[in-house]
Amino acid sequence: MANLYLITSLFDEGIYESSFRVVEAESELEIAQHILAHPSPWQWFLDRSYPRDWRNRSFSFGSLWDCVQDPQMTPERLLELIKMTSVDGDSTAQLAIHKITVNQLSDVNTDPWSKRA
Template sequence: MPLFLITSVCDEGVYENYFKVVEAESRAEIAQNMLDDPYAWEDFLRSSSVWWDITRYEYKYNEPLGWSANDLLERLDATHVDGDSEFQVRIYEITNIKKIPKPTN
């Protein structure tokens, strides 16, 4: 099963609880899990531009948000760093794991 690196980055960099490696079939599977249980992903999503929509939309408008996993991926890929008020969230597939090189001496 593929590995994915999920990051949430602010202008100060990446903190320990703002990155995670998970096993999943695809980026879409991770995005669907975020839609199904956003509070499990709160460390990553709370400071992003998508948090309000996926946690409050249905409550405010009394209708489902209606996003697919691909809709969420598009919005996550459009997130950006705006100081410490808005974080950039990304889901990267890990395609190459490198070993630490042996010392040459």
């Protein structure tokens, strides 16, 4: 059964209609496989996101666009690199994949500390 995922490319200015996509997929891994198999439709998001390892200053892969061009790149490694992206002012975007849970409007509660039914 497929799930819904929100894929965002977030700059510090916030979310705009052009900075997210909702897709149907079995898993995050399937999304990463699709990105590797068909990188061009994802280029706008990939080109603006840079994985960073703050514990290792010598870590540098370039943008995620550069990463998907590497023939050795695997979907698993791509997911790791996506999770290493972050917002850095106007210069770089955080690429993120979020599984969506659909709620009834009457059940919405935006308090992250409240208990959910």
